[in-house]
Amino acid sequence: MTTSTWINRGFTAPFTATGISALVPPPPWHYAGWLLNVAFSFAPECAWPLLPPALGRVVGRGCVHFADWQACTDGHELLDPVLAQYRETIVVLEIERPDGSHCMYCPAIWVDQDISLLRGLLQGWPKKIGSTYLTRSLPLAHPAAAPLRVGTRLGASLAVKERRLIDAQATLSGENGKPLGFLSLPTLGAVGWADLRRPQQMPEPLLVRPDIRDRVHSDWHAATATLQLHPHPGEDIGCLGDIEAGEASAGWVGITVAGARDADG
Amino acid sequence: MTTSTWINRGFTAPFTATGISALVPPPPWHYAGWLLNVAFSFAPECAWPLLPPALGRVVGRGCVHFADWQACTDGHELLDPVLAQYRETIVVLEIERPDGSHCMYCPAIWVDQDISLLRGLLQGWPKKIGSTYLTRSLPLAHPAAAPLRVGTRLGASLAVKERRLIDAQATLSGENGKPLGFLSLPTLGAVGWADLRRPQQMPEPLLVRPDIRDRVHSDWHAATATLQLHPHPGEDIGCLGDIEAGEASAGWVGITVAGARDADG
C-alpha cells in the first residue's frame, strides 16, 4: 500500500488513514441510560443571555436531566465499557418558536468523558467536563437499592471544576410519570467552531436538531423533587435566578442518533 | 458544653467529638449492586504467596467479581450519591479449611473510592485504589442496553496505577446462573495494621469473617466468559499464572454487614 492511497478515515481528530484513533466514529450512535428528570420554572426574562432571540420566546420552563449512560456504535464499546459509559447533567429550556411550535434548547451540559464531549459539540449540545452522580434504582428490596416503589428517595449532583453546581433530591410517588425535557420535545442545539486564523472573531453558531431514531423507554416513575442551582464563577446558568422544581420522573431510555438537520430543515 | 465532655465519636479517622468527619461510620453497612462473577481455575501450587498456609488447602478454584455498588448506613448517602457509589474488582480463592469445610479468602481487591477502601481494610478485604468498568444491563430492547437475554455481551475491566490488570468478557446464555465466589461461600479476610513505632516489623494479620445479614439477590443470569490477567509490576496476583475462566453469572445482590467475627469464632 502506498501513500497515494491516503484517505482520511477519521470522523474526528486525529485524522488518519485508518480512522482507528479518531475520538468519535461516525453515527449511528446508540445510547441507553438511567435518567432522573426534574422540570423547573423560572422568570423567562432571566434567560436571555443563554440563547439567541431568533430561536423564539422563552416560556419559563426547563428541565435538568441527570443521566447515567451507556453508548456504542457497532457494539464493541460494550465489551470494553470504559469506551461506553459516562454520566452527564443536561439543562434544557423550552422555547416557543416563531411558527408557534414548541421545542427545547440546550444551553448547558456537562459530561465526564471525552468521546461524549466531542459527540455533544457536533450535535450542538455544548458539553464541558463535569462530574455527575445519580442514585440508581436496583431491582432489589434492600436499604441500599433504592427500588422503584413509592417513597424511595434518589439524589443527584453535578460538580464543575471542583465546585458543586446543581443538586437534586427526588421521592418516588408510586405513580406513572412523564417524559420531560428533551424526552418530551424536539431539542435544538448550536454548533460552532472558532477559527484561530481570526482569533478575535466569535463563531456564528448553526442551529441544528439531532436526527433521532429508535427511541425506546421504560415506564416513567413520577417523583416530587427539589432542585438547587449553586453560584459558580465559570458558569452563566445561574442567570436563571430562583428556579422552582416542578414535575420529576425517573426511568430508562434508549436513543439512536443518526445525524442532524438544520433546526428549521 | 465544655471540653471535659470530649469523647471520640469517630469510628475511623479523623477522631473528633462530633464524628462528622470520620471517613467510615459504624456498621450496619448496607450494600446493593450489579455484579459480573467469573469463576476460574488455576494450579493450586501457584497461590502460596497469596495466603497464609494456616488457612487451609488451596483447591485451585477462584472467582473474579466486577461490582458496581451503592452503599449506605442510615440512607443519607443515597441522597448525595457521591457518598454511596463506587465500583470494585474482587478476587477470591477457595480454601479447604483444616476442619474440611470450604470457604473463600480475598487476597486482592481494588476500589475507586476512599470510604469503601477503609471499610474494606477493616473487614480484611485488602483494598487498594483501582478503576473498574462493567457493562450494565438495562431493562430496554436497545443496542446500547445490554438487556438480560440470551446472546447479550458484557465487558469488564480493572486498571491499577494506570495499567490494565484484568479484563473479562461474558455472553449471557439465557439460562439460570449460580451465585459464585464470595456469593457462594463464607469469605475470610486478613486485618492488620503496621505500627510505625516498630517500623521494620510486619503486622501479624488477624483472620476475620464479616458478619453478613439480610442478603437478597435477583436471579443470577448464566454466562460463558473469558478472563485475562495482565502482568503488573505492583501486583502479585499474577503468581496464579495461567487462569482458565469457568462458570460466570450476572445479577444484583444486596448485603448488610453488621460487624465481623474471628475466622474460627
Add this chain to the structure above:
Amino acid sequence: MTTSTWINRGFTAPFTATGISALVPPPPWHYAGWLLNVAFSFAPECAWPLLPPALGRVVGRGCVHFADWQACTDGHELLDPVLAQYRETIVVLEIERPDGSHCMYCPAIWVDQDISLLRGLLQGWPKKIGSTYLTRSLPLAHPAAAPLRVGTRLGASLAVKERRLIDAQATLSGENGKPLGFLSLPTLGAVGWADLRRPQQMPEPLLVRPDIRDRVHSDWHAATATLQLHPHPGEDIGCLGDIEAGEASAGWVGITVAGARDADG
C-alpha cells in the same frame, strides 16, 4: 520453596509472602514538594471538637498547607511517577502541651492518592481523599509561570466529595518568609483502628509523633494571603468559625520519615 516458609512480607494489606502488592512499604519514606503555607487565627474555644483535651491548650493559631508532593522509598517510584506524585491539603492547629512546650496537631488532611492515604493514617495524619490544586512557581519570566518574585500571585483550592472546602490566594511580597505550621513545630497525630468485632466501640486513638530525619528546604518566600473555609456537610473543620489569614509562605521542602514515637516518648 514450600508453603512452610510463608512469612508475611506486606507492611500493609494485602499481606502476602512477596510483599509486592502491599500498598505501603516500610519506611524510610522520602517526600519532596512545593508548598503554600497560610497561617490563620481563630477563636480557641471553637476548636474543642477537633482534638482531645489531654493534648493541651489550643492557642488559636493554625496553618493550612497546600502541597504538591513527590514521594519514594528506594527511588523506583520516581521512574514510574504515578507511584510518587500526589497533592494534599493539611490543616494543623497549635497546642500548648501540659509541659508548656508547643506543638502542632493535625485534625484534618485530604490527599488524592491511596498510597499516601494509608501512609498518613499510620502516622496519625487522618487522611481522606480530596482534590487539591496549587499554582506552581516555574523559573521563567512568563505570564503563566508565576515566578518567585514580588507581586506574583498564587492560588490554591481543596474540594472534598465534589464540594469546594478551602480556597486560598497569595501574593508574594519579595521578602524572606518563614516555615509555618508543621514546618515550624513538631506535629502530633492520632492513630486508631476500629475493630469490627466490636462494631459499636470507637477506637481510643494513640497520639504519636513522626520520626522525621533529613529535612531540607529552599528559601521560604513570604506572601500575603486570603483564606476561605466553605461549609461542608461531611467535615467538621468548619467548627473553627471565622478564620483570619495571617502570614504565608511558599517554597520547597524535603523530609524523610523513619517511623513514629509516642507523642510523649
Add this chain to the structure above:
Amino acid sequence: MTTSTWINRGFTAPFTATGISALVPPPPWHYAGWLLNVAFSFAPECAWPLLPPALGRVVGRGCVHFADWQACTDGHELLDPVLAQYRETIVVLEIERPDGSHCMYCPAIWVDQDISLLRGLLQGWPKKIGSTYLTRSLPLAHPAAAPLRVGTRLGASLAVKERRLIDAQATLSGENGKPLGFLSLPTLGAVGWADLRRPQQMPEPLLVRPDIRDRVHSDWHAATATLQLHPHPGEDIGCLGDIEAGEASAGWVGITVAGARDADG
C-alpha cells in the same frame, strides 16, 4: 438591556451573550511548563497512515514530549489553578516539506483536562483525554526531589482509556541539552470538524501552524532515555513499529499562542 442586544460572546460552546461559560476564551493563550522531551527514530515508511502525503516526506525522526503545564489568559486561572493546570503527552513527527524546509506534525496528543482539549483541537493538535505522569525536578538535594544534576533519573508515562500506552525513563547526563521536537521546528496540525448533517462524510482537515509569540525557556538538561510504545486497540501510533529513543532533554518552557495561520501562509 433587551434581547435585541444579544451577541454571542462565546469563543467556544456554550455560546452565550456573556461568554462566561465558554470553555475556551479567545487567545492570547499563555503556557508555561516542565517538559521531558525524548527524540526517537523509526522506519519512515511506517508512518504513512498518520499524516497526509501532501505534507511532505517523513524523515524517520520524531519526539515524545511529556509536559506538566500551567496555562492562562488574563491570569485569573492562576488564582484558581484547577483552571490552569494539566498534563499532556505529545507526539510529533518530522517532515521535509515539498519546498525542502523541515517542520514537525502532530499526529497524536493526549491531555487530562477539557479546556486544553478543545484549545488543542482548534490549533490542529488532535487531543484526546489521557493521563500523563512526569517526575518533576525540585531544587533540593533530597532522595525524592530528582534535582537537576548528573545521574538524576526521571520517569514518565501515558495511559489512555485505562491502558498504559507510552513509558519513558531518562537519566540526566549533567550536560547542556537541546530543545527537541516542537521546541525545535515549526509544528503543523490538522483542524477539521465533522458536520452531522452529512454524517458519513469525513472532514477535509485544514493544515495550520500556531502563531507563537514570547517563547522563553530555561536551560535544557540533556539526558539519555528509553522509550516504550505499548499496543493499544484504540490508537494507531503503534503503526510506527519499533521506535528507538535518541536524544532527550528536560527543562521549562513558556509560550504564548496568539492564533494560527495556514500551514503555507
